[in-house]
Amino acid sequence: RKEVEQDPGPFNVPEGATVAFNCTYSNSASQSFFWYRQDCRKEPKLLMSVYSSGNEDGRFTAQLNRASQYISLLIRDSKLSDSATYLCVVISNDYKLSFGAGTTVTVRA
Amino acid sequence: DGGITQSPKYLFRKEGQNVTLSCEQNLNHDAMYWYRQDPGQGLRLIYYSQIVNDFQKGDIAEGYSVSREKKESFPLTVTSAQKNPTAFYLCASSISTGAESQHFGDGTRLSIL
Numbered sequence: 001r002k003e004v005e006q007d008p009g010p011f012n013v014p015e016g017a018t019v020a021f022n023c024t025y026s027n028s029a030s031q032s033f034f035w036y037r038q039d040c041r042k043e044p045k046l047l048m049s050v051y052s053s054g055n056e057d058g059r060f061t062a063q064l065n066r067a068s069q070y071i072s073l074l075i076r077d078s079k080l081s082d083s084a085t086y087l088c089v090v091i092s093n094d095y096k097l098s099f100g101a102g103t104t105v106t107v108r109a
Numbered sequence: 110d111g112g113i114t115q116s117p118k119y120l121f122r123k124e125g126q127n128v129t130l131s132c133e134q135n136l137n138h139d140a141m142y143w144y145r146q147d148p149g150q151g152l153r154l155i156y157y158s159q160i161v162n163d164f165q166k167g168d169i170a171e172g173y174s175v176s177r178e179k180k181e182s183f184p185l186t187v188t189s190a191q192k193n194p195t196a197f198y199l200c201a202s203s204i205s206t207g208a209e210s211q212h213f214g215d216g217t218r219l220s221i222l
C-alpha cells in the first residue's frame with residue numbers, strides 16, 4: 001500500500017462549481033499535512049497547511065480526519081485559474097515526507 | 110529576492126554520460142532535497158541533506174550522487190548507472206528536516222539522446 005494515495009481525477013467542473021477531493025495516508029503517526037499546487041510542467045507550490053481543527057484560506061478549505069486517516073481539500077466558486085494538479089504531502093513522526101501522485105482539477109468556462 | 114535556483118532548465122544526456130544538475134538557495138535553509146517526478150507519479154526522494162557535509166539516501170538513490178560542500182549548494186549528479194534518467198528533477202529546501210513545508214526550485218527536465 002502506498003504511504004499517500006490520491007484519486008488522480010481528472011475532476012472536470014464548470015466555473016463557479018465546488019469541487020472536493022481527499023488524500024489518504026497509511027501512517028497513523030503522521031504529524032504534518034500540506035496541500036501543494038502544481039501547474040503543468042512547473043514546480044509544486046505550497047497552497048496551504050492542514051491543521052487538526054480544519055482551516056480555510058479564501059475559497060479553499062482543508063480538513064484533517066485522523067480517525068479515518070485522510071485529509072481533504074475543497075474549492076468553492078471554482079475559477080479557471082484553479083486548474084492544476086493538487087499534491088497531498090504528509091510528514092511522518094520521524095520527519096519523512098511523502099507526496100501523493102496528485103489530483104488533477106480542470107475548471108471549464 | 111530569496112529563492113531556489115535550478116539550472117539548467119532542460120538537459121540532454123548521451124548514453125553512458127554523467128551529468129550534474131545545479132541547485133542553489135539563498136534562503137539560509139539548512140535542509141535541501143532532490144526529488145524525481147515521473148508522469149502520473151508523486152515526487153520520489155533521491156537524496157537529502159540536513160546540514161553541510163552531510164547527506165542521506167532517499168528512496169531511489171541508486172544511480173545518483175550528491176555533495177553538500179556549501180550550505181547554499183546541493184548539486185545532483187546523474188550517473189551512467191541510472192538506467193532510466195529521463196524525468197523532471199526538483200530541488201527543494203526547508204529550514205530544517207522537521208515538519209515544515211518545503212520551497213521548490215523551477216525544476217530541470219532531463220532527457221536521453
